[in-house]
Amino acid sequence: MEKSLFRFIWKYSARQQIFILMVTVLSYPVVYFLLELPKLIVNDAVQGDNFPKNILGFDFDQIPYLVLLCFTFLGLVVVSNGLKFYLNVYKGRLGERMLRRLRFELFQRVLRFRLPHFRKVSSGEIIPMITSEVEDVGGYIGEAFALPAYQGGMLLVQLGFIFMQDPLLGLAAVASYPIQGYVIPLLQKKVIILSRKRVKNVRLIADKVGESITGVAEIHANDAAAYHSADISDRLYENFKIRYEIFNRKFLIKFLNNFMNQLTPFFFYLIGGYLVIEGNLSIGALLAVIAAYKDLAGPWKLLLSFYQMTADVSVKYQTVVENFDPKDIYDTDRLTSDDTVELEGDVKFDRVSFSGGAAGQEVMDISLTVPSGTACAIVGPDGSGRSEVLQLAAGLVSASSGKVSIGTHDLDKLTDATLGRQIAYVGGAVHVWTGTIRDNLYYGLRHRPLVPPERDSEAQKLYKRRVNEANQTMNPVYDLAADWDDLEAAGVDNETQLDEKALELLEAVKLDKDIYRLGLQSRFDPSMNDAFAEKILSVRKNLAERIANEPALGGLVELWDRDLFNASASLADNLFFAVPSDPEITMDQVPDLEEVRSFLSETGFDKKLQEIGLKIAETMLELFSNVSGDSGLLGSYSFINQDELPEFERIVRVARSGQQRPGLSDADRSRLTGLAFKLVPARHRLGVMTDELRDEVIAARKRFLDGVVKNSDNFVAFDPDVYLPPLTIEDNLIFGRARVDRRDARRRIDDVIRAIVEETGLRRPIIYAGFGYHVGVSGSRLSAGQRRRIALVRGLLKNAKITILDDIATGMTEDDKALRNGLRDILSGKTFLFGTFNADIAAEFDQQFVLDQGRISEKG
């Protein structure tokens, strides 16, 4: 990578830089003429004589001449500003493109790092380098050549003028330049060193903040917050010190510069005055020189700040780039090449040694052969070199001596395209990507875009622009919107078969039940799959019938009924008999929806709900005001949590004082209404639900359904014949609420649902719906065990010739044993390497190698 910023700029934007320069030079005469014209207008047109004037063969009288000059002036203003605008946009675009190129290059280099390199760098340091640290480079690139050229030119012209007036005065004008040219870089050098220090320090801060976030549970568990606070505070102080130093230096440079600049007039007056008195210089010339010198200050100042910026940006560039140039970085080709070779044959280690850089991470002089199509266990405790051997076999790390090969191919010479597609590796520390379960399962099949999406002409145009930009900046042109799933590699013909295959594997690793449960809790869009929605509706009917006919079941659920009050559901559900179409809208936000607000005030329910909310708040305050916050009683049972208590205390006080002022604000009223909405009468027996109120709720419900829901897309009514997209699949199946006043009603009704779902063959589609479950940041919404199993299925789905598992399913439980048998079945006929610490488990395999302290100690 280009070590210096200027080399980088020149290499990738020489043509554009020259173009910018040309346009800049072109604008010289325009600017010059623009400055000259006012003089011409005043001297020649207004105060001048000798009219008419002859221009290009036309005669002009005084007034037309004035008009002509003024319009020329106007035209030049337009041209010069237009040029400026054009240039600025051009420079900005160039800067952004170069920045994109730089950032992508840096990211690609991260992907090209060898795995052991990541022991030395942390994401906390890398991220700011790629994002914020190079940001300034973009703004600078457009100016890199044009500014010094333009301002330098200006400076030379002005200096030339002064020299022409009088060489001695010219010397006086430039007298301070050598001193400035010597002292300022000297000071700047110190600033550069400090800037480097600052950048590194900020990186360290970013890294520490990142680490604190990752390890936040550890911080609390060990009461180490003070230590980390002290650590960060210390770093921040360091940052302050460095910045303070930088300020001092920077302003010192400024001070010196200003001082020098104002020193020059001193010489002018002294030398110039002497010359004028002696009669060697006319007074007019002196005044002209002084005026020209004033114009000198502008370009000089700009040049100086440009110089400072250059120093600053260059050092930033260097401090970033030097981190992305490790000696052993992979070739770009390894990453981008799409050529694959067939990996057929035995896995062979020939006197392989490798060191991960620490004790317990090395293997020494290992020779082994795993015949093609067999299952082999690699046994050894952590630190025995087991994981390293398996990573070597997967081509993830390279041997420092010796050779790892499959068939006739040396793994070190193969590209990611071969290694990543034909070898499935699932290590002990799996990573689940932020996204859906489906994204994660099919991740191992997404190597290249395969089927481009269909685009209309408008979208095609946008896409073309995207591709064009990518080409301009050496970014890849892979189409993110394309279909990336490599069905052929997975051995299936279409998406449906792929889903089926994934399900098969999920069953094999016993993850199907979990996904089924997630599927029940997920929402799906019925417009995507009518048949599925139909089936859910038929199960709903089936369930309703059973509930009607079996009294034992009937007591567990209260179904939605337009004419009945549902005591196990919240007051909001009862009143609206509908749910917001957007499932993200919470109960607290509902009172603020426009249609709800107007409906409530029309029916007079707003006052009633506020009264109920007030009653609830009062009761809560009465019950819980003596309870200490840390008892945990408040959080789990009250509508109100500890933090909100004082707020509601105020609201109750204001409401009960009966005074008009200050009165309750709209927000307070909404809070009370929200509180009332959350009331579930069967659970919260606060005595606010009278029979009368029930009837009123049901009457109002009908008004809401007819008046609001029918005309608004924001609500979906509970309708037994319609699938309700905002509700989970499970809630759609039950179409009611499990009774809160019956013990275990929820669990018992779940069992019934499961049975019906199995009978009707709905289990599969529900699991597929579960594929759409969002796993949270890095799979945080899954358990560690679930994450491993998903990674395992991801590996198996690749259908690779060689499968390598490390520390997966290595328990002695019956479940794990069955899983291992299942894995051997699935992978029969393929090469299968299985890493474990347990010799008994290893005995289940055809062949085994035992590792001890990085060497093979016995062969089974």
Added chain:
Amino acid sequence: MSLETEVEALRKVPLFHGIDETKLRLLAFISDRTEYPAGERLCSQGEEGDCAFIILSGSADVLVETPEGEKKVAEASENSIVGEIAILCDVPRTASLVAANNMDVLTVSKDDFLKLLKEFPDISLEVMRTLALRLERTTRDLAAARRGATGS
């Protein structure tokens, strides 16, 4: 039924005699109100006890396993608390409870009951007093039984 009626019922439970009303309201609020139709099990002998039952209406049969199958040994009636032993000390349920008729029950979970005791020591004191009385009575009964046994 609302909290007020539940509080009325709780007041009749000897264990909660000396406890003032706001605390009883809190107890009622944090417990779950559940219905049991006749024949349904409230809990089974041997399983881990995670809650106590306060019977608001109806009654339950107390069943104990014997070699001849389950046998009714007692009946828990309205306004009594059952299953409180299991939530005070970690022992499995010593008997099964089956609803004899339609019941209305307040269920207090173990965690909440313990939190309540911690929060309001006077409730603890009252519970202690009741248990001590029971112990005293049991001891006396035992002594009487022993005297009877040696006397004959």
